[in-house]
Amino acid sequence: MMRLNPRYVQRGAVFVLGGATVLTLLILIFIIFFILEKGLPVLTLNFLTGNPEDLGRKGGIFPAIIGSIILPLLAILIATPLGIFTSVYLSEYTRESKLTRLIRFGTDCLAGIPSIIFGLFGYIFFVITLEMGWSILSGALTLAVMILPTIIRTSEEAIRAVPKTYREVSFSLGATGWQTVKKVILPNALPGIVTGIMLSIGRSIGETAAVIFTAGSSLRLPTSIFDSTRTMAVHFYILAREGISQENAYGTAATLIIAVLLVNLTAYWLMNRFIAKRRS
Amino acid sequence: MTTEKNKIEISGLDLYYGKFHALQSVSMPVQKNLITALIGPSGCGKSTLLRCLNRMNDLISGVKVTGKVLLDQSDIYSPTFEVTELRKRVGMVFQRPNPFPLSIYDNVVYGLKVAGMNNRKKMEEIAEKSLMGAWLWDNVKDKLHHSALELPLDQQQRLCVARLLAIEPEVILMDEPCSALDPIATMKIEELMLELKKNYTIVIVTHNMQQAARVSDFTGYMLLGKMIEFNVTKDIFTRPKEKLTEEYISGKYG
Ligand SMILES: Nc1ncnc2c1ncn2[C@@H]1O[C@H](COP(=O)(O)OP(=O)(O)OP(=O)(O)O)[C@@H](O)[C@H]1O
Ligand SMILES: [Mg+2]
Numbered sequence: 343m344m345r346l347n348p349r350y351v352q353r354g355a356v357f358v359l360g361g362a363t364v365l366t367l368l369i370l371i372f373i374i375f376f377i378l379e380k381g382l383p384v385l386t387l388n389f390l391t392g393n394p395e396d397l398g399r400k401g402g403i404f405p406a407i408i409g410s411i412i413l414p415l416l417a418i419l420i421a422t423p424l425g426i427f428t429s430v431y432l433s434e435y436t437r438e439s440k441l442t443r444l445i446r447f448g449t450d451c452l453a454g455i456p457s458i459i460f461g462l463f464g465y466i467f468f469v470i471t472l473e474m475g476w477s478i479l480s481g482a483l484t485l486a487v488m489i490l491p492t493i494i495r496t497s498e499e500a501i502r503a504v505p506k507t508y509r510e511v512s513f514s515l516g517a518t519g520w521q522t523v524k525k526v527i528l529p530n531a532l533p534g535i536v537t538g539i540m541l542s543i544g545r546s547i548g549e550t551a552a553v554i555f556t557a558g559s560s561l562r563l564p565t566s567i568f569d570s571t572r573t574m575a576v577h578f579y580i581l582a583r584e585g586i587s588q589e590n591a592y593g594t595a596a597t598l599i600i601a602v603l604l605v606n607l608t609a610y611w612l613m614n615r616f617i618a619k620r621r622s
Numbered sequence: 623m624t625t626e627k628n629k630i631e632i633s634g635l636d637l638y639y640g641k642f643h644a645l646q647s648v649s650m651p652v653q654k655n656l657i658t659a660l661i662g663p664s665g666c667g668k669s670t671l672l673r674c675l676n677r678m679n680d681l682i683s684g685v686k687v688t689g690k691v692l693l694d695q696s697d698i699y700s701p702t703f704e705v706t707e708l709r710k711r712v713g714m715v716f717q718r719p720n721p722f723p724l725s726i727y728d729n730v731v732y733g734l735k736v737a738g739m740n741n742r743k744k745m746e747e748i749a750e751k752s753l754m755g756a757w758l759w760d761n762v763k764d765k766l767h768h769s770a771l772e773l774p775l776d777q778q779q780r781l782c783v784a785r786l787l788a789i790e791p792e793v794i795l796m797d798e799p800c801s802a803l804d805p806i807a808t809m810k811i812e813e814l815m816l817e818l819k820k821n822y823t824i825v826i827v828t829h830n831m832q833q834a835a836r837v838s839d840f841t842g843y844m845l846l847g848k849m850i851e852f853n854v855t856k857d858i859f860t861r862p863k864e865k866l867t868e869e870y871i872s873g874k875y876g
Contacts, residue, residue, distance in 0.1 A: 437683045507720045511782075514678060515733035515789060516710035525736065526722065 374599060381596025384589050390597065394561050398577060399587045403594055405563045409571035410601065412478055413557060414546035416567070417485035422539060424486075425493030430523055432494075433501045446495075453491035458551035460488040465555040476570040481557025488552050489542035496541065500534025501527055533613055540609045544602055550575045574598045628692075629654040629793060629823040630675060635689035637670060637679065644670050646847045647689070652793070652840075657815060657824045659838035659855065661831060663870070666844045668827040672795050675825065676712040677705050693793075710737065713791035717798045719778035721770035721785070726753075726762050729770045729781055733789035748788050756784035757814055776807030783814065794818065796826040800833065812837050831871060835859050843867045 392402025436442050464484025474480040504527050512522040528535075550573075558570030559580060572580075574594050581591035630652035637645035645667050652658050652675075660668045670679065677698060679685045691698050698708050710733070721729045730749040731739075739745060749766070753759040758780045762773070770781055779799060786794060796815075800808040815824060815837050828834050834841050835855060842852040843866075851858065851867045862868045 507716065507718070508722060510678065510681065511716070511720050511722070512732075512736075513681060514676060514709055514714040514716075515736065515785065516706045517733075517736040518706055521736045525732070530723065 377592060377595050377599055380589075381592035381594070381599075384593030385596055389590075389593055393563070394577075397586050398561070398581050398590055403574065403577060403590070403597065405561055406572050406574045406577040406594065407597065407601075408563060409478075409557070410547055410573040410575070410598070412564070412567075413481050413485060413553065413571065413573055414543055416478065416482035417489060417546050418539060418543060420482060420486040421490045421493055421542065425490050425538075426497050426528075426535065429494050429497035429501055430527070433498050434519065434523055434527065446498075449491040449494050453495060456551075457488055457549055458555075460484055461552040461555035463487070464552060469556055475568070476556065476558030476560070478557055478564055478567040478569060478571050481553050481571070482567070484552050484556040485546045485549060488549070489546060492542050492545070493535075493538050496538025497531065497535045500531035500538070503534060504530045533617065536609060536613055540606060543605055547573075547598065547602055547605070548575050549573075550579045554579070574601075627653050629694065630825075631690070631692040631695075632671075632674075633690045633692075635671075635674060635687070635691060637667075637674060637688075638686040639682070640684040644847050645674070648844075648847075648849045650842050650849055650852050652823060652825055654823050655819055655821075656839040657819050657826060657837050658840045658842070659834035660825070660827045660842050660844060661829075661834050661870075662844035662850075664829075667847045668844055669797050671844070672714075672797055672825060672827050675793070675795055676709050676714055678714065680705065710789050711791055712793040712795065713786040713789065714795045714797070715779070715782050715786060715799045718802050719775055719782055721773075721778050721781050723769065723771055725767045726770045726773070726781060727766040729785050730788050732785060737789065749784075752784040752787040753781075755787045755818075756780040757810070758784055776803050776810065779803060779807075779811065780814070783818075791822065793823045793825065796824065798827055798829060801829065808833070831859075843870060845870070 389402045390407065391404050393404055394406075395401035432442055432445065461484065464480055464487070468474045468480040468483050469476060474483075508526045508530065509522055512526045513519075517525070553573055554576050557573070557576075559572045559576050560570035561572055562569070564571045574597060578591050578594040578598065581587050581594065628651045632651070633649045635645055635648045636643070648667075648671060650658075650671075660671060662668055673679045674687060674691060675698075679687065687699060689699075693708070693712065697703065698712075722732065724732075727746075727749055730752055731745045734745050734748060750759060750763075753762060758777060761777055762768075762781075765772075770778065773781060779802070783794075800811050803811065812833065815826070818824060826834075826838065838855045840852065841855040841858040843850045843858065843862075843864075845866055851862060851864045853863070858867065859871055862871060
């Protein structure tokens with residue numbers, strides 16, 4: 343058999359790995375560029391602050407922007423404490439057993455279920471059975487159920503990654519389990535936990551299937567959490583799918599992309615500030 | 623060895639990690655304001671025994687302990703003994719320096735905060751006193767709010783001592799506290815231990831027989847989970863009673 347010169351293998355590896363990275367970046371830039379190119383011309387102040395007219399053919403997307411803020415926000419507010427408490431309980435208060443493994447397996451499965459299934463579940467459970475109707479509340483609860491597994495698993499990983507010695511030292515100084523969680527484990531796991539929350543925010547902002555069945559698609563500005571609403575993702579879907587307006591669809595998509603970028607940038611900034619503050 | 627001077631009394635202590643019998647009927651006194659050293663080859667149970675004294679083994683699943691450990695005559699394994707209270711009285715310095723990724727000041731006052739203190743002025747006073755007690759004050763007094771992780775290793779270890787002194791323990795357990803340090807830093811910690819023994823009772827685990835001979839008053843030699851010989855340090859090193867002890871200190875194995 344021919345033995346390859348390790349130098350060439352090394353060069354080949356660098357080429358393949360580097361090439362994959364460049365390709366990924368190119369695809370990403372292409373998508374963003376493509377959508378911004380088509381969408382930015384539509385993006386005016388009126389488009390952002392105006393109400394839609396004629397099903398969205400004319401006018402702005404203000405109610406959809408509000409829907410896209412409120413729904414994920416509410417979902418995160420519901421899912422984050424639940425998810426963090428669950429992961430703390432699983433990793434700190436239970437011993438590794440068949441049951442914890444089963445729970446972990448279950449959450450992993452839930453994380454992989456297509457969102458439309460969550461949409462149907464939310465429709466049957468929240469909208470119909472609990473008689474919440476198509477509303478912000480139904481939508482937020484459905485999104486919360488959908489992102490819960492991600493938050494639990496990423497938080498759990500982050501908590502497990504906190505060095506064992508920190509726990510030991512904390513206990514050896516007379517701290518209780520809960521004090522150790524509060525003062526040592528959660529602060530050190532925070533960057534990982536925040537990453538999970540960011541992923542979940544991104545996922546809920548972009549979500550259509552789970553939302554359209556549960557929050558509906560009303561174009562009116564909601565006045566309470568019991569009103570139906572339409573998110574930008576749903577608006578985009580309806581505009582494009584029903585051929586209502588290509589331009590406004592891309593305008594909505596561009597707004598959505600910029601919003602997601604802004605959310606991520608803010609999160610990174612906040613997190614770096616937090617880490618810098620703790621270190622100094 | 624009069625009893626009222628015994629800060630800690632271990633008698634008939636057995637410990638199992640699951641099925642593994644790691645400590646076998648160990649008995650040993652720890653006298654007040656003296657340094658007691660535990661020596662023995664790797665894996666003989668020195669750390670395990672040390673961690674019984676502040677019940678750190680409770681954190682490991684599947685550990686079973688029987689026998690008695692008396693701290694000032696009361697049994698620390700009795701159900702009525704509050705374990706967080708015990709750990710405030712019997713503190714621990716670990717093998718590797720392990721400050722929290724917090725500022726130097728926040729490290730020192732950690733134990734005070736979990737004990738419920740929130741008087742800032744008082745905490746600052748205690749922090750200064752503790753850092754002085756660990757001979758670290760002059761090194762860090764101008765950078766109390768810098769990260770503890772910026773300190774060199776030996777200062778990190780003394781910070782861990784200061785963090786412990788802040789909660790005013792009665793007993794200090796040290797598990798190979800110098801194994802990550804160079805000889806000069808080791809000497810400094812040893813001197814510090816001799817100073818600390820005026821106010822504290824110290825139990826130290828060490829691999830380094832010279833260290834045990836230099837600093838300790840009593841020494842226990844352990845082998846395979848058993849306490850082979852316990853005596854005044856000088857006697858252990860000059861005229862051991864047991865053949866096994868003699869073999870170990872003469873360097874035949876270990
Ligand atoms: N968590 C654990 N689970 C199971 N067995 C353990 C555990 N910790 C220690 N042991 C075993 O118990 C025995 C004593 O371990 P211990 O750490 O007390 O030894 P040691 O004398 O401190 O050794 P060293 O000098 O290497 O630190 C060893 O055989 C070790 O493998
Ligand atoms: Mg050890």
